[in-house]
Amino acid sequence: MVQVAKIGHAGFKTPDVENMLAYYTEILGFNLTERGSDGAVYLSCAVDHHTIILYPSTESGHNHFAFQIDGSQTLKEAAKQLRDAGIQVEQKTDAQPGIPELLEFCDPEGHTLQLYSTIQQVSHGFRETGIVPEKLGHVAMYVHDVHKCVDFYQNMLGFRVSDWLEDSFVFMRCNQDHHTMTFLQSKQQKMFHIAFQLRDWAQIQTACDFLARHNITLLWGPVRHGIGHNIATYHKDPDKNIVELFTQIDIMLNEVGYFEPRPWHEDFPQRPKVWKDTPQAVAHWGGLPPKELME
DSSP states (O other): OOOEEEEEEEEEEESOHHHHHHIIIIISOOEEEEEOTTSOEEEESSSBSOSEEEEEOSSOEEEEEEEEEOTTSOHHHHHHHHHHTTOOOEEEEEEETTEEEEEEEEOTTOOEEEEESOOOBOOOOOOSSSOOOSEEEEEEEEESOHHHHHHHHHHTTOOEEEEEETTTEEEEESSSBSOSEEEEEOSOOEEEEEEEEOSSHHHHHHHHHHHHHTTOOOSEEEEEOSSSOOEEEEEEOTTOOEEEEEEOOOBEETTTTEEOOOTTOSSSSOOOOEEOSSHHHHHHHTSOOOTTTOO
């Protein structure tokens, strides 16, 4: 089984690269790392060469998600494991600046995934303007078959289930963070939202003020989620992709099998569970999100 260590970056298609570039640099506070000869733009929010890639296109939406595997295996070994499971894998060399080699394949829903083992580190540091997230935290997807996704990400990529909301919304992790990927049963197959981690509640507050000053409306939040317990806000980027900014997400300790204790837990220690779709569960979730957020 391949063992994913973290979510590395996300690629987006956009009809207006410069507008999205302005959003990521001036609003979110990313650094422009490189421009590709094909018009692609590479942006970083931390030390990896890129966290976001913007691809010129006639349409908008996510293009792919990339994960870094841990050091216990090579890309060659990962490719063999995937192929032995019947998955078509393309091995690419120098397909992206900063990543010498990567694997590309699709999950059961047809979404493009990439795996890599090493990425170039950059030394520009965190910017002093914009919101400036710490890292890319997680991605949420609308899918046709939640259980098929769970089987794939669990058995092929080493993810673990953290929580279920009844039988239709699952939260999965690849490291200590409560969730890295979430899948929501839907008639659609598209990204629900992408989420970036902020330092603390104080940064969430200043981020809300910063968005307001730039006439960017919050769709929901600040709210304290029940599942994951993260404080979260949601807004849309210029291409109408939903962006979550969050902090204080639960930490899963695999060695002992339960969550890091926190004072707002009602049971101690907090263990993975299936949350019921009841008024009480809705209250735990932080109230119902607006319909615009749950298309």
